[in-house]
Amino acid sequence: MAEDESVLNNNEGFNDLMLLLGGSSSSRDYLVRNTGEKVEIDKLKGKKLGIYFSTSSCFYCRQFTPHLVAVYNELSSKGDFEVIHVSADINAGEYHSYFDKMPWLSIPFSDSEKREELREMFGVEWYPYLVILDENGEVLTAEGVEIIKTFGSEGYPFTPERIEEMKEAALNPSLRSILVSPSRDFVISNHGKKVPVSELEGKVVGLYFFSPSYGPCLEFTPKLLEFYNKLKDMGESIEIVTIGVPGHSEDEDEDEEESFKERVMNMPWHALPWRDGKSMVLAQYFDLHILPALVIVGPDGKIATYNAVEDIEDYGIPAYPFTPEKLSKLAEKEKAGWPQKVKHPLHDEHELVLTFWSSFRCDGCMEIGHRWAFYCKECGFHLHPKCALGEELERKGGGGPTMNKLVKFLQSLLQAFVAVFKKLLRF
Template sequence: MATEDVSLDLSTLLSSEERDFLIRNNGDQVKVSDLVGKIVGFYFSGSWCGPCRNFTPLLVEVYEHLSSKGDFEVVFISSDGDDESFNTYFSEMPWLAIPFSETETRQRLKEVFKVRGIPRLVIFDTNGKVSCDNNGVSTVKEHGVDGYPFNLDRLNFLKENAKKNQTISSILVSSSRDYVISNDGKKIPVSDLEGKLVGLYFSVHAHRMCGEFTPKLVELYKTLKEKGENFEVVLLSLDDEEEDFKESFETMPWLALPLKDKSCEKLVRYFELRTIPNLVIIGQDGKTLNPNVAELIEEHGIEAYPFTPEKLDELAAIEKAKLESQTLESVLVNGENDFVIGKSGSKVPVSDLVGKNILLYFSAQWCPPCRAFLPKLIEAYHTIKRKDNAFEVIFISSDRDQSTFDEFYSEMPWLALPFGDERKQILSRKFKIQGIPAAVAIGPSGRTITKEARMHLTAYGADAFPFTEEHLKQMEEELEEKAKGKEGWNCDGDVCRRA
């Protein structure tokens, strides 16, 4: 049953054949019909659930503050396993509940709203339409009473207002804390950060990419400090364990929010965090300057500082110039590493590959999609080689040890970077490889043709070669022409539909 954008009959949802009322913890009964025209929250919770126990007092505080308005109500829908647990937990709640004995009704509501985890707070507006479903709990946590009446307009207003009036203090100060901490235990007032360029570093100790990025950020931080730059970093750890937090923080020369500080969870939502590592830059005026410069630092190091739009434009111009002047040697040669290896382990100079079409193949044996794609790539490789011998593939491995690399590479008929070669990391960053398998096509001039060669090979096989935009466009046009001849089908742009 879909619940979005549909007005629901609360009486039907909350009543049963034998009951048209809800109960309070003192035994009073309240007619379900009394909820009509009110803002109502369905609170799915259970006494055994730690996050529920933590959230309930906050919801009580909001409820009691709004109770004087007379148009806000909450209905407890229990996930407890016995009557005693229900009664004990319900005694802490000033709102209504479905009687514990109504197992069928409670289960039906969990199915209607697809409750897969608790606490869950589904909020209805005065017309019985769901105004706040999956994010009801986070909305109350983040905005409290200010979130009332908990609809999209109000939440958008709060978000826009927060951005407009944002300061470093509004971001980092909470009702119970006006400081950040150093790794030697000192409390540093947040006010000391005002007027500085501040990086908010969202990280997880055990996350591989965070582990790779942190040393680069440490290097940048120390260099900027030595230069006297007005720059600071604050760690917002997303770790669960104190030991992980301490082990990570002790390697960092900057500040942090205390572990599991409520502001961390709030700021994850506020900055709409999608990936880690993430370094949000707050300007000297307290406004967000850049939502994530981690990738910029990976690519440009200290040259990315101070992360302003002007600096980003400058870097983009430099990058464009690099792409236009890119050669195969500038891509594959790094110091003394000026070769790839052949099947016998012999060194093949990169200079021997200049002028050829090259496919950089990022893959690993442990990766099921890589193993599934490999036979198709081998077939395409042999077909292309028969047409144009000036074509080569270079395997760039993400395998975890030499023996696995050797075993996987033994299935391939082409060249490779040696296992553990530092160029693998450089190339992954350069071409922004986010997942494997991936294939980057480089033309005879040494310039990048496409980073999506794997997708084109999957779609067209060897016919995708030489992967140029003009060739692929021609392929699509030819396929559309063929499709036009298919009886009962009409093709328009990217879609073929039955007539």
Template sequence: MRMGAEVQEVSLNAATAAGQENGSGDSPPAPTSSRLASLLGSKDRDYLLSLDGTQVKISDLEGKVVALYFSANWYPPCRNFNQFLIGAYEQLKRTNGSNFEIVFISCDEDSNAFDGYRAMMPWLSIPFSDLETKKSLTRKFEIEGIPCLVILQPGSGKDIEGMALRNGVELLYRFGMNAFPFTKQRLEQLEREEKEKHDSQTLVNLLTNHNRDYVLSHHGARQVSVASLVGKTIGLYFSAQWCLPCEKFTPKLVPIYHKIKSNHHHENDNFEIVFVSNDRDEPSFASYYAQMPWLALPFGDSNIKTLAKHFDVQGIPCLVILGPDGKTITTNGRSLINLYQENAFPFTDSKVEFLEKQMDEEAKNLPRTKLHGGHRHELTLVSQETGGGPFICCNCEEQGLGWAYQCLDCGYELHPKCVRVVEDHAVGSVG
């Protein structure tokens, strides 16, 4: 299953106010409506459909930033991203409602699937029956995978395709609706802010405040100075007892934590984890933390929300890795742990590159196809380049990246290690 938004979500950052953007001179000029009409309409249709089936003139999109949303109900990652996008869309409509719209282009194969999926979407859509327009848009914007969000700026005239941003999904996951209006100037500003945030980041200013300069421990004095952790590789573990994916991941993380500590106890850049709780009450926090061998921020500490916002935590469990200098190495520690276990340490780009090459070599000896005991269709081995990641394994429900066994019919996807091989004759009885 291709990876979309996490199962448990933290609210997005607030979107930039319309007045602020307009005042900066960043808003684009008025559109060439005839060009937009030629993209989204046909000789028989000059309208789009709203959620209740009302016809909305394409000309009503004049002056707006328009996002073309290529998606399908049959594909789990699309459904995941759809939930994420609904929250972002509703938030942006509250602040910049008159300046933004989404148009759904269905990749479903039957009208019933389209109707069911469409019923969840608060934005506009191209009619399911207009196959030619959907095919034309797919060709024009070279859509190779879904979900895909193509951002069109008003005022791009005849070069509307050339000026389009095709990485809207990535931008939303990275910046949320703070990226609006998705102009070059706005994205450059966000890049600068992200760099400034990274450059000024230290472990001490992340984990301490004017009331506290320590984190909690199960051992000794029960308090560990944050200053004593400087120089170590630190994992910030955003998690909560009420979160089912967290309950599954924590027992996996505990033995890996012990192995890393054991393997690297003589190194200056030793490893430590700090639990950043999203529990709803202190007894739940205490009960959950009792299962963990590492450190923790106190329950309800003011730094918890600050850290979630700082690292743009969109869902839990989330493992953010900080290097010995206190800078962020990766926010995808959970995925790296799932893929490489204790071998992922110290999570640096060079180590991940080495492990990826090692995985590529191992994949050469894997069968090209397999039959899995939990699915009725044959699974095909795919790579990162041919559709292998990132994804959520349909067996262990954990993240994966790179190589996977994938059902080309329905998107079912597994880590290679999670495939339970069955004989050909058994396939008809499973799934």
């Protein structure tokens, strides 16, 4: 997480809040809430401040703002952290419509001179941008957006020492550190009951990253449901926690939230609340590139596998409980009949060797893959077996990915293009 040296070096401290936030060419000594209430700047003395630069026309701002809201609400009980919105909007109506979704303070839209002054002062070149100041006005970080995405409210009080502590803790995760937040130590059952995370400890737990508006998630859920019910019938101790991944900006969030709640009611397991502060943190931590994703946490609280979706689709019940040993044996059977080496026109410099990987990105279709890849060690080049062998895989493969999966991938790719197109239209 590289800091913006220009901010840290050129703005060593802002202990005069009136000079920092007050009117540039007026006597304004207040900030405003979205209700119109005026809050005296002097009341912010002794608080940590997040100076939040964003604009309603920025898709990434509209994606990030709900997560910052969740973190702000979790920290509100402390009473010593405040966010000040500095808008880059040029239209008052757009500013007010966007600010209506924010529970914090703002530089008045009418004070465009101060808004521009702050942008120049902090060297803002992109949005969203979040600078965090300590209670003495010292800059703690200019990487507030990345910190909120990565650590959520657990990054508080956002000091360098705390961030280093969180980085070290992330190297040895446990089920509790994964699911519990400062304001919540439970998950929600499909009937809305609060279930303590402690009741899940000692079991195999699947973290199901799911978007209620994304086709591949809707297609996989019935398979996961069948898999889960079979294991329960067998007496296995497995639990699943659905983690909602928004597919849209907060402009469409209300409809998506209702869809998420409705679908969760039909899943016989648990979930995190919609837009929970942990959701983005976990998506960031597990570096999700594709949905659906199913992270498996073993009874010992350690990560068994980072995505069991393909394991369930390819192997079904025999993949359980997804230990490296179990998956390795299945993978050995899977590769039966495949050549150990191939030459491929996408990489004709060297032979590609069949190699086992926990995960990789295929340089052919650019999709994330798991288990076997045809690999060039010299160049770091990977190909899925389906991309390297094509139709030959159908004839010789031992139960691995099939052309049907390739069709599904192309369908997913088309859906992704449609989603991106819609986002561009809203930009």
